[in-house]
Amino acid sequence: MATVQQKTMALNGDEAIALAVKQSDVDVVAAYPITPQTIIVEKFSEYVADGEVNTEFVCTESEHSALTACLTASATGARTFTASASAGLALMHEILYVTSGCRAPVVMAIANRALSAPINIHCDHSDSMPERDCGWVQIYVENSQEAYDSIIQAFRIAEHPDLMLPVMVCLDAFFLSHTLENVEALPDETVLKFVGERQIPLVMGHEGKEVPFKLDPDNPITMGPLDLYDYYFEHKRQQEEAMRTASQIIKEVHDEYANISGRKYGNGLVDAYRLEDAEIATVCVGSTGGTTKTVVDELRAEGVKAGLLRIRTFRPLPVEEIQKTLRSVKAVAVMDRSNSFGGYGGPVYHEVRHALYDTQTHPHVVNYIYGLGGRDMPRTIIRDIYEDLEKILETNRVKDYVQFAGVRE
């Protein structure tokens, strides 16, 4: 299927992302180090020092400044990238909204890490899940290969003239960020051709003529000014429209990339695994998808009609795909690697259960909070969850809708 010769490299997830950024002809990278993202910008700074890239590398004093530098560089028409995690992403919170509101197509990698306190550097999704409403596209990857592929796709998605949306590519801390994998890398010129030059749409400026949507002294425009009750709502509605359009663009970019690389991740929005005739299924995001596929294979070999839905694109939420791929399922366990304290389950659960409410089949939908602070999610626990689902099928009753998998009582 692949049309180009690719090079197999031993890379961890962070290095795979640094390589993808190197190949994507990025103009500005501004960053502040934080474990477990550090390797990304550390590796990239080596490319800069060695003259392998033509990129302005800005060392900032905080993540708030790092994203601000990317946003402002992006506003001038530059292709920009940054990376963060945990407290760093939390510190960016304000600027995440400014970036999406200014329709700056910044691409950012998030090495998903727990938030303090107590302090923890390991994997969970409590850093990026609270940012799901900030107007960024969110892609959660299963392995380092997908991290590499998704970063390259992210520039095309973000900079699409119909979207102009920032994109977050989220990879699980340590499980992916620091673990060596064989990664198939495309030739530099193939990636360069795929990402192309950044396209700048035209907008109506204050001088009464259409001008390129970028800060340029020759064609001055104002971005993100004071915008009160008279127009703010309209601008937010535009962002929502761009998000809705993004689903189709993400699929198109994913398919175009698949034709070149030979690699597909479902349809780019969801990765449905053995769901065609499944009666029980789990839903997850991130690297847990890989382990779960192994469990699904084991169960299928034993005659259990099990399946998995890995949501790759969490924003925009692929509602139709969730409804369609889970249509034959009678009991669903949604896995959340973050908690919504005092809420009724985790964020993925909220979305999936919400999407399934309108389906005719009305499956039982339960939630498992798991893996907080890097707690391992072994095959055994995933098997237990499928066994719970089988019990729900047998009894047609749910005892606890929200449970915690892998926590000691």
Added chain:
Amino acid sequence: MSQKQKGWKEIPIAGVCWKPATEYHTGDWKTFKPIRDPQKCTKCLLCPMICPDAAIRWNKTEEAIEFDYNFCKGCGICANECPAKAIEMVREEEA
């Protein structure tokens, strides 16, 4: 604000201004407007200098100051500071 407002499909993204600031009439929400009494005004030209919105101009033809009510927010500083007490703040609907 008082002009007809556009829908979300009609305006540029990211809050980009599609018209100059001079077309955005910041003075159309005032409660009180300044009225000059030509009998009392000594044409000292203090008010054009102290107006925070640059909404008071010297009209050469009339040889008098005039208010630009599109940008006057009705703050009343001119009336307060006028040495000749020649400016009165009047409710918009009564002016």
